[in-house]
Amino acid sequence: MVILTLNCGSSSAKYQVYDWDAKDVLAVGVVERIGLEYSTIEHQALGKDEYKTQFSSPTHKEAIELIISILQDKQYGVIDDISKIGAVGHRVLHGGEKFKKSTLVTDEILKSLKELVTLGPLHMPANIMGIEAARKVMPNVPHAIVMDTAWHQTMPPASYMYAVPYEWYEKYNVRRYGFHGTSFLYTAKRASVLLGKAPRDTNVIICHIGNGASICAVKNGICVDTSMGLTPLEGLVMGSRSGDLDPAILPYIMNLTGVTSQEIDTLLNKKSGLIGLCGRSDRRDVQAAAQAGDAKAQLGVDLECHRLKKYIGAYMAEIGKVDAIVFTAGVGEMGGHIRWCSCSGLENLGVKLDKKKNEIAHCRNAEFEISTDDSPVKVFVIPTDEELVMTEDAYALMAGTYDVHTNFHYSFEDKTYVNKARARGFAKNLETRPELKDILASPR
Template sequence: MVILTLNCGSSSAKYQVYDWANKDILAVGVVERIGLEYSTIEHKANGKEEYHAEFSSPTHKEAIELIIRMLLDEEYGVIKDLKEIGAVGHRVLHGGEVFKQSALVTDEVIEQLKKVIPLGPLHMPANIMGIEAARKAMPDVPQAIVLDTAWHQTMPDEAFMYAVPYEWYTKYNVRRYGFHGTSHLYCAKRAAVVLGKENKDTNVIICHIGNGASVCAVKNGVCVDTSMGLTPLEGLVMGSRSGDIDPAIIPYMMENTGMSAREMDTALNKKSGLIGLCGKSDRRDVLKASQEGDHRAKLAIDMECRRLKKYIGGYATLLDGKLDAIVFTAGVGEMARHVRLGACKGLEAIGAKLDEHKNDVCFSRNGEFEISTDDSVVKILVIPTDEELVMTEDAYALMNGTYDVHTNFHYTFEEKTYVNKGRERDLKKNLVKNPELASILAIPR
């Protein structure tokens, strides 16, 4: 039996096929440019040639149909019959106050998700279209929603409430929800394994840094605060999002420029952050420009790292002086050595000392690494995230009737013996190219 996971964005659909019995990834892929003049698909299956093509995909319906055809394809596919798919897991941005944990999809669930669209207008319609398209293509297969916001439901009132009129919360659900929940969940539980502790005894700060970025404070194994808020706009300096700003800037700029509310929303979400500061969002491009003397690119890096450092330091105070580790994850957190270096400067004040050589060596997404000095009281770890595995396990458990909220549920990756076979294959290749990586593996192989 295999589990299919789908992550539908506004113009894309990422997917993964997981062999449950052998605990291995069979295929991954992405359809992009959905709804544009032409769409593209990139499909990678174990032991087979990669497949790239252009096609017409006006909606997510055509994208899902093509994904299914690819999975069944004689040359590039990984299954022979749709009956081999035991469940489908869908990533959903926002559960609002309605969904506090993963759930099986029903007509009622979809109607409830539609009511949450105002809290995530850029992402939720695409999430829902993907679910509806998959249900139509595979009507007999159990399907599950896995919420970005579910992990953060353990935050106390003083963390998730805003100091605004209370009726904004009671009437309009204005509160901090947090995002990147599946990533924070995975990394929190893997950090406990790396540290050799029980999840309930683990205190970590997780920095999920990609184009979107958020920090999460984890106390005794659960989330107690996070940097994103009602939407994914709050918090860190991101690829195209502003993160924290003085709220008075919004009416000030609207009055001075005549911008509408929609135009302001677009400016803060798509034209700010690194793009707004230096015209680039890819950290490699920003770093290259900075090294070539671009002052604004250097400013962007400095601002991103400073904001990260402020959140890490602030969240350390929420953990009662018992911080075990700082975790970097996601594309930038796992690969951008200069961002980790900048974010960790000065963290000696909270007992975290970065080993600059280890940090420089750590340029791999295939293993879990420790990049702190040997005498660092607080460990600094790089843990590649695996949101798809969280989705896979939730979907399987819901289909099997064994699912429970994450505080009561045990994932396979919470075991020290757990191995991601795909990453292990790639790690072995990297170790041949760079033997020094073995010296910073958090769990020696």
């Protein structure tokens, strides 16, 4: 049996096919430009040639129909019949306070999701369209939703409430929700394994740094605070999002320039962050420009790391004794300069980064320990695997064995767990970079 996971954006649909019995990834791919004049698909199946083409996809329904078709294709596919798909897991941005854990999709559940669209107007419509389209194409298969916000439902009120009129919370659901939950769940559990502790005995700070970025304080294995808020705009400096700012800036700029609230929303989400500071969002481009003497690019690097360091320090104060700091997601896994800059100066708090290990650790196929041997606080680079969380949740919901993560055991919590797809990739990396083996983070 295989599990299909779908992550539908406004104009895209990412997917993965996982062989539950073999515990291996069979195929991954993405459909882009949905709803435009033409769409594209990039598909890669285990042991087969990559497939790319253009096609017409006015809606997510056509995109998902093509995904199912290519999965059954004799040359590029991985299954011979759609009945081999035992369950489908869908990533959903926002569960509000209604969804504290993953759940199977019903008409009533879809109705509840639609009531939450105002909390995530940029992402939720696409998430829902993807679920509806997949249910039409695969009506007899169990569909599960996995919310980005569910992991953060353990936060205490002092962490999730804002100091605004209380009726805003009562009437309009204004509170901190947090995002990147599946990533934090996976990396928190993996950090416990690497530390040789049970999750309930583990305190870690996790930095999920991609184009979007957030940080999470994990105490005794559960989330107690996070940087993103009602929406994914708050917190760290991101590729195109501002992160934290003085709220008074908004009416100030609106009064001076005449921009509307919708225009301000676009400016803060799509034209701020690193793009706003230096015109670039890809950290590789920002770093290259900074090294070439671009003062604005250097400001972007400095500001991003300064904000990260502030949050790390604040969360260390909040959770007490910290076992480890974890870096994950694209930049967290590959951006050594961001890791180094954000941890430098934290030595008095027990964080000692090994410069050589940090420089070597840019490979997305393995877990690394980049702190010095005598560092009281360990520093790990752990590649995230949100798709695996979605896969295991979907299977368990289908099988009737699922429960909230504090009562549920994931396969990747075991010391013997091996990600076969990454193991293959790491073996290839070792052929040209044997030094990677020396910084592997092995379970204690």
